Structures are given as structure tokens and as C-alpha cells.
Amino acid sequence: MIYLDSAATTAVRREVLEAMWPYLTGDFGNPSSTHSLGERAADALAEARASVAASLGARTNEIIFTSGGTEADNLALKGIALAAPQGRHIITTPIEHEAVLESCDYLRRHHGFTVSFLGVGSDGLVDPNEFAALLTPETTLASIMYANNEIGTVQPIAELAARAQSAKVPLHTDAVQAAGWLSLNVTGLGVDALTISGHKLGAPKGIGALYVRGRVPLEPVLHGGGQERGARSGTENVAGAVGLATALRIAESTREADAVRVTALRDEFITSVLREVPDALLTGPAERRLPGLASFCFTKTSGESVLLELERQGIVCSSGSACAAGSDEPSHVLVAVGYEPAVAQTAVRFTMGPSITADEVHEAAAAVKTAVLAVQGITR
Numbered sequence: 222m223i224y225l226d227s228a229a230t231t232a233v234r235r236e237v238l239e240a241m242w243p244y245l246t247g248d249f250g251n252p253s254s255t256h257s258l259g260e261r262a263a264d265a266l267a268e269a270r271a272s273v274a275a276s277l278g279a280r281t282n283e284i285i286f287t288s289g290g291t292e293a294d295n296l297a298l299k300g301i302a303l304a305a306p307q308g309r310h311i312i313t314t315p316i317e318h319e320a321v322l323e324s325c326d327y328l329r330r331h332h333g334f335t336v337s338f339l340g341v342g343s344d345g346l347v348d349p350n351e352f353a354a355l356l357t358p359e360t361t362l363a364s365i366m367y368a369n370n371e372i373g374t375v376q377p378i379a380e381l382a383a384r385a386q387s388a389k390v391p392l393h394t395d396a397v398q399a400a401g402w403l404s405l406n407v408t409g410l411g412v413d414a415l416t417i418s419g420h421k422l423g424a425p426k427g428i429g430a431l432y433v434r435g436r437v438p439l440e441p442v443l444h445g446g447g448q449e450r451g452a453r454s455g456t457e458n459v460a461g462a463v464g465l466a467t468a469l470r471i472a473e474s475t476r477e478a479d480a481v482r483v484t485a486l487r488d489e490f491i492t493s494v495l496r497e498v499p500d501a502l503l504t505g506p507a508e509r510r511l512p513g514l515a516s517f518c519f520t521k522t523s524g525e526s527v528l529l530e531l532e533r534q535g536i537v538c539s540s541g542s543a544c545a546a547g548s549d550e551p552s553h554v555l556v557a558v559g560y561e562p563a564v565a566q567t568a569v570r571f572t573m574g575p576s577i578t579a580d581e582v583h584e585a586a587a588a589v590k591t592a593v594l595a596v597q598g599i600t601r
């Protein structure tokens with residue numbers, strides 16, 4: 222099988238599992254316990270937090286472990302919006318992950334916030350000047366994703382953060398897809414909050430983290446025992462935190478070389494598909510694209526039929542985001558960047574991990590041609 226669905230999830234890396242193992246077995250204590258097992262767990266958690274902070278260029282007390290990207294996005298949006306002393310206005314984009322969009326909608330419906338959607342071009346990019354024009358004294362928070370999970374657009378986060386900072390508005394970015402490929406240095410980016418998720422970069426599902434800059438007030442979403450300095454109650458996932466810290470450290474040390482190698486393979490794949498497959502449209506930007514992501518609309522097919530045909534040939538990929546897979550609705554991202562719903566329904570997303578090989582990419586490109594032609598033959 223050739224796995225081209227790394228944006229959906231990744232396998233746990235051996236080094237990550239090995240680092241986690243002690244905290245799932247012998248040193249399984251609860252970090253809140255005062256006995257030695259608890260102390261060892263608390264030490265491991267503190268070390269993991271320091272390591273994640275170092276990977277992000279943040280301070281240790283600015284990292285909150287969560288159950289993943291969805292929870293971190295919810296905590297950023299609701300936590301910052303509800304703690305803000307004044308203002309009831311949020312700025313976001315129509316191509317965010319549902320965790321951001323639905324949190325905005327919740328704040329609108331239950332807490333009287335208004336939500337402004339910053340427009341995106343046909344490549345998914347936002348314009349920092351248009352962003353600046355939406356900022357008002359009422360604006361509580363802006364949330365703009367670092368890299369899009371369906372079409373791979375990488376936003377100019379540092380420029381956006383500079384505009385937000387001038388208006389004294391905190392900027393949150395969902396960096397779930399950027400992690401492992403792009404710099405997550407929060408000082409360089411200038412963001413006030415940033416979301417990451419372990420299972421997209423070789424740590425297990427069920428662990429993530431939210432960075433929140435020290436001075437930004439945060440209202441907890443989960444109430445209980447007061448763990449994570451009161452920001453996120455619940456017994457900490459010690460092994461998960463150790464796994465996330467390890468995966469991030471590895472990613473930080475390899476990501477620049479991985480990005481160069483995988484970008485070249487991805488471009489070869491895109492060129493081959495556009496040349497060989499009739500009526501294929503590349504979605505997303507030509508430049509400013511996540512290294513491992515190639516997404517197309519195979520017009521005159523159905524995305525689901527192409528996926529089935531590809532799977533028969535041993536290629537595993539997705540029809541868009543994993544969350545939307547299986548739904549009949551066209552992707553909100555593709556509709557927002559201007560595709561007709563009928564075209565959006567023909568979308569197929571290929572996402573390569575850092576260990577992808579040239580042979581796999583060549584084999585996959587040939588399989589895509591065969592699969593699309595087979596489906597077109599059936600449906601024509």
C-alpha cells in the first residue's frame with residue numbers, strides 16, 4: 222500500500238513510542254499524586270512541556286496540553302474570546318477547519334459575537350491589507366490557519382500577526398498541518414496563540430497542545446481539578462505529552478531537509494498528473510503550498526469513485542479532509558475558493574509524509590492516470 226493520506230493522520234514513530242513506553246507501563250503514575258510514581262510522572266510532564274516550549278520558541282508556562290487539535294482550537298477561540306474584557310467581534314476565514322468555524326458559530330449563537338470572514342483568493346490566500354481593514358476597536362480575536370488541510374495554502378502569518386499586533390488584537394493560528402514542515406517559532410511568527418496536534422506528525426491521536434502568549438487572558442473550557450494551571454482540567458496524558466514532545470523535536474531537526482525533498486517529489490507528481498490525466502484541475506496555490514500536499518478536482522468523475530479505484534490499485538488517499546470524508550456536502554474550502562459544488566465533489570487530496578520515496582510517487586502518479594481514465598470510461 223502507498224499511503225498518501227498523511228494530512229489525515231500518521232503512524233506513530235518508533236522513537237516516539239519508545240519514549241512513551243515507560244509512562245504507559247512502569248512509570249504510569251498520576252502527576253497529581255504525591256508519591257514517587259506521581260512525582261516521576263510530574264517530572265516527565267514538566268520535561269515534555271519544556272521540550273514543546275523549546276520547539277516553539279515559547280516559555281514553558283505558555284504551553285497547555287490538550288486532547289488534540291480540535292480541543293486546542295476550541296480552547297483558543299472560546300477561551301480567548303470569553304476572557305476578553307471588552308469587544309464581541311471575531312475575524313476568521315471561510316477555509317478554516319470545522320473546529321474553528323464551529324467555535325466561532327457557537328460564540329455567535331450563545332455569546333452575541335459577530336464573526337467577519339476575511340475573503341480568500343482562488344488560491345486560498347488572504348490579503349493582509351484586507352485583514353487590517355476588518356480590525357476594529359471591537360475586535361476580540363482573529364483566527365487564521367497557518368496551512369490549509371485541503372488545498373495546502375500557506376498563509377502569510379507573520380504579516381497578519383504584525384497587523385493584528387498594531388491593532389492590539391490577539392491572533393490565533395491553527396498550525397496542525399504546518400507542524401513538521403514549517404517553522405513553528407512563535408516569536409518569528411508573532412502569533413499570540415497556536416494549535417498543534419500530535420497525530421499529524423508521528424505522535425499518537427489524542428494529544429495536542431495550545432500555545433498561548435503569557436499576557437493573553439484565557440477562560441477555561443473544561444472545568445474540574447485545575448490541571449494545566451487551571452486552563453484545562455483533566456488528568457494529564459503524560460505518555461501522550463512525552464510522545465508529542467519527542468515527535469516535535471524530531472520534526473524540528475529534519476523538517477527543512479524533508480520539505481525540500483518532498484516539495485520536489487510533490488511537484489513531479491503534480492506535473493505528471495496534470496500532463497497525463499484529462500480534465501484534471503490543480504486546486505490551491507502554485508507557490509505557498511504545503512510541501513506534501515497535492516490536491517485536484519478530477520472533473521467528469523466522482524471523487525469517491527476515483528478513491529475506490531485508487532484503493533483497488535493500492536493507493537490510499539482522501540476526497541478532501543478526513544473529517545468531511547463520507548459526507549455528500551461539497552467541501553466548504555473548495556466552495557469558498559470559487560469551485561462550483563459539482564466540481565468540488567470531484568476533489569481528491571494526496572498528502573505525502575516525510576518518508577515518501579520517489580518510487581512511490583511515480584507509482585502513484587501512474588495509478589492516478591489509470592484510475593481516473595477507468596472512472597471516466599464508466600461515467601462517460
Ligand code: PLP
Pocket residue numbers: 228229288289290291292294318320366368369370395397398418419420427429542543544
Ligand atoms: N485543524 C486542522 C487544520 C486539521 O487538519 C485537523 C485535523 O484534521 C484539526 C484541526 C483537528 O485536529 P485533531 O484531529 O487533533 O482534533
